[in-house]
Amino acid sequence: MMPEHPDLAKVDVSGVRRVINVGLLSDSPPQPGEWVLIHVGFALSKIDEEEAAAALQFLEGIGQAYADELAALAESRIE
Amino acid sequence: MRFVDEFRDAEKAHALAAKIAALCEPGRQYKFMEVCGGHTHTIYKHGLEDYLPETITLVHGPGCPVCVIPMGRVDDAMHLAAQPDVIMTSFGDMMRVPGSEGSFFDAKARGTDIRMVYSPLDSLKIARANPDKRVVFMAIGFETTAPSTAMTLLRAAAEGLRNFSVFCNHVTIIPAIKAILDSPDLRLDGFIGPGHVSTVIGCRPYEFIARDYDRPVVVAGFEPLDILQSIYMLMLQLAEGRSQVENQYSRVVPWNGNLVALKAISQTMELRPYFEWRGLGFISHSALRVRDSYAAFDGERLFEVPGVRVADPKACQCGEVLKGVLKPWECKVFGTACTPETPIGTCMVSPEGACAAYYNYGRMHRQRVAEAAGTGGVTHP
Ligand code: SF4
Numbered sequence: 001m002m003p004e005h006p007d008l009a010k011v012d013v014s015g016v017r018r019v020i021n022v023g024l025l026s027d028s029p030p031q032p033g034e035w036v037l038i039h040v041g042f043a044l045s046k047i048d049e050e051e052a053a054a055a056l057q058f059l060e061g062i063g064q065a066y067a068d069e070l071a072a073l074a075e076s077r078i079e
Numbered sequence: 080m081r082f083v084d085e086f087r088d089a090e091k092a093h094a095l096a097a098k099i100a101a102l103c104e105p106g107r108q109y110k111f112m113e114v115c116g117g118h119t120h121t122i123y124k125h126g127l128e129d130y131l132p133e134t135i136t137l138v139h140g141p142g143c144p145v146c147v148i149p150m151g152r153v154d155d156a157m158h159l160a161a162q163p164d165v166i167m168t169s170f171g172d173m174m175r176v177p178g179s180e181g182s183f184f185d186a187k188a189r190g191t192d193i194r195m196v197y198s199p200l201d202s203l204k205i206a207r208a209n210p211d212k213r214v215v216f217m218a219i220g221f222e223t224t225a226p227s228t229a230m231t232l233l234r235a236a237a238e239g240l241r242n243f244s245v246f247c248n249h250v251t252i253i254p255a256i257k258a259i260l261d262s263p264d265l266r267l268d269g270f271i272g273p274g275h276v277s278t279v280i281g282c283r284p285y286e287f288i289a290r291d292y293d294r295p296v297v298v299a300g301f302e303p304l305d306i307l308q309s310i311y312m313l314m315l316q317l318a319e320g321r322s323q324v325e326n327q328y329s330r331v332v333p334w335n336g337n338l339v340a341l342k343a344i345s346q347t348m349e350l351r352p353y354f355e356w357r358g359l360g361f362i363s364h365s366a367l368r369v370r371d372s373y374a375a376f377d378g379e380r381l382f383e384v385p386g387v388r389v390a391d392p393k394a395c396q397c398g399e400v401l402k403g404v405l406k407p408w409e410c411k412v413f414g415t416a417c418t419p420e421t422p423i424g425t426c427m428v429s430p431e432g433a434c435a436a437y438y439n440y441g442r443m444h445r446q447r448v449a450e451a452a453g454t455g456g457v458t459h460p
Contacts, residue, residue, distance in 0.1 A: 021200060023230055024340045037278060037331050040170070041198025042227045044340070045278040045331050052330035059304055062094045 009043070011036065088304065095307040096130040102314040109135045110266065111313055112403055114256060115273035116143030116431025117301050123436040125303040135310070138265070138403035139433040141255045141359060142273050144220040145172050146401060146425040146432045149357045150389040152248055153178030156217050159246055159382050160191050166209060167193040168202040169217040172429040177422060179389050183217075199231040199245075206235075206243040215378045218245045223275040225249040225348065225367060226340035232347040232369070232376055246378035247369050250354065252276050253284050254365035260292050264404045269313040271306065272298035274328045281336025282324050289322040300328035347373050355388065357425060358398025397424035400433050407434040414438060 007023040009030065022030060022043045030036050035047035103109070113119055119139045122128060128137060141147055157178050160167035167183070174183040174195055187193045192212075196202055199216050206214040218228045228245060235243045252273060259265065272285055277298045285296040295316035299309035309327045316323060326332055347370055354366030369377035378384075391397065394412045399405035407413055407426065417423040419435050426432035430439070 021198075021230065024226055024337060024343070027337075027339050037275070039223055039275065040227045041200050042230065044223070044226070044275070045333070045337060048330050048333075055308075055327075055330055059088070059091045059095075059308070062091065062098060 011038065011043075013038065091304055092130055092307055095304065095311055099135070099307070099311050099314055100132045102311070102318045103132050103134055104318075107134065109268045109314070109317070110138055111135070111269050111271055111310060112138045112140045112259070112265075112267050113271040113299075113306070114140035114142045114252065115271075115276065116140075116146065116429065116433070116436075117275060118271055118273070118299065118306060119143070119433050120431050120436050121301050121303060121306055123440040126440070127303055127306055130307065131310070135314075137271075138267065139400065139407075140259065140270075140403060141356065141401045142221065142252060142276070143401075143426070143429055143431040143433070144224065144250075145176050145429040146397065147250060147255075147356045147359070148173075148176060148219060148248060148425065149355045150178055150391060151355065151387055153182075154180065154389055155384045155386060156246055156248075157183070157186055157191075158385055159215055159378060160186060160193055162213075162382055164212050165192065165382075166205060166212050166214045167191070167217060168196045168199075168205060168214060169193060170197075170219065171195050172431075173217055173219055175422060175428045176425055177428075199227050200234070203231060203235060203238075203240065203243060206240055210242060212242060213381075214243050215382075216243070216245050217248070219248045221250055221252050221273070221276050222279040222340075222344070225344050226279055226337070229340075229343035229347045232373055233343060235376055236373065241375075244376045244378040244381050245369060246384075247348065247367060249348065249367040250356065251350070251365055251367065252280075254362045255356065255359060256285075256288065258359055258362050258365075259402060260288065260294075262402065264402060267294065267403075268317060269295040269297070271309050271313070272296045272324070274298060274300050274305075274332060277326075277328070277332045277336065279337050279340045282326050282332065282334050283336075285324045289324050293322045295322045296324045298324070298326045298328050298332055300331065346370075356401075357391065358401035392423055395424040397426045397434075400424075400426050407437040410434070 007021055008019050009022045011020050020038055020043055025043050030046050036043040037045045153176055183193045202214055202216040282298055288294050288296050295313050297309040297312045299305050312325055348367040349370050350364045351366045351368045353361045353363045355361050374380050396405055396410040400407055412423055417427050419427055422428045426434035
């Protein structure tokens with residue numbers, strides 16, 4: 001964060017440092033270490049880690065079910 | 080990269096595809112519209128249609144900001160840019176959009192001062208550095224981009240900048256979706272809702288689609304697995320006889336959107352009575368203009384704008400593509416007269432345009448399959 005410009009923040013975009021405007025998040029300003037979605041120089045939204053984890057868990061779940069299915073299929077000998 | 084790679088895993092994509100296929104009712108055809116051009120891009124880049132059963136068709140919607148700008152507006156912008164002492168600023172993908180006298184790039188080559196900017200805030204910098212010039216920002220985009228323009232207007236007013244204005248072409252997605260739902264050309268089974276627009280407007284504005292039109296909506300993220308999961312969620316709703324608004328992209332989209340952003344928009348802009356969209360025609364209350372209280376920053380009031388309606392070139396079928404009635408490759412000039420290097424229509428310009436996405440990623444698998452089967456590609460007279 002940049003105390004002298006409360007609307008601005010330094011972010012790391014795929015390894016490149018950039019200054020963006022976080023004025024649209026003034027309801028709940030992002031803290032260092034949080035992830036944000038950036039569009040044309042403005043942070044539009046914070047990425048909700050819990051929701052991301054839940055989404056991944058769903059995907060892991062079906063990935064696992066599919067892997068199990070494949071494994072079961074590989075073992076089956078239908079003749 | 081975090082929050083990206085995890086959503087691109089091929090094995091999980093196959094698992095989702097299998098679940099989707101299992102939900103298909105025999106003999107039923109499904110048509111889903113992905114409203115947002117960002118989704119269209121992901122779908123072709125990753126060949127997602129190849130993961131889906133043949134009975135599911137994805138129809139590309141109008142959510143590509145530069146695609147829906149009508150030619151007359153491009154000409155208006157060009158006229159504005161040509162006024163004495165004007166510096167026009169524009170996003171990169173707007174630079175190649177053809178007007179009737181060529182694109183911004185062509186005008187720039189002829190000596191008009193048009194500069195590409197990454198953010199509307201860059202236009203303020205240019206205005207400060209050039210006090211004897213008048214800087215006009217060509218504002219385009221849906222609700223995703225409107226807040227940035229709004230914040231820039233607020234900033235310009237706070238600074239008392241006298242030489243900055245906005246040529247406002249912001250459009251709103253809901254009236255366009257409604258126009259598509261009301262059009263008799265297309266029967267859709269559900270919508271993949273625009274993820275980035277929804278970070279601003281939230282999920283509530285789509286409720287009328289579920290309630291009044293009985294169609295499910297799933298707001299989706301932009302990685303391949305996000306889109307496949309959203310299609311799965313749509314199929315599940317249909318299988319269970321539900322029509323609801325669901326949020327697959329909850330890691331980014333809050334259900335109520337971004338209230339600060341909405342407030343900034345309503346402080347500086349208001350709905351126009353109507354606006355012309357390329358291909359969709361005039362749609363009421365579908366675009367924003369600068370409010371009276373910010374008139375000093377409104378390019379449309381500071382300069383004379385011809386406002387002439389210009390018909391699309393005859394060969395151009397962008398309108399049908401934007402409505403989802405035609406597939407890009409069904410347009411007669413696709414890939415021949417119209418390519419990303421020499422675009423005739425807007426859908427070939429932006430990476431989010433359906434024609435450019437098809438062209439760049441060469442995903443014409445289904446077309447080839449259809450032709451090999453002798454059913455032909457062109458389904459519309
Ligand atoms: S091929 Fe070109 S003219 Fe045809 S619909 Fe696509 S962008 Fe428009």
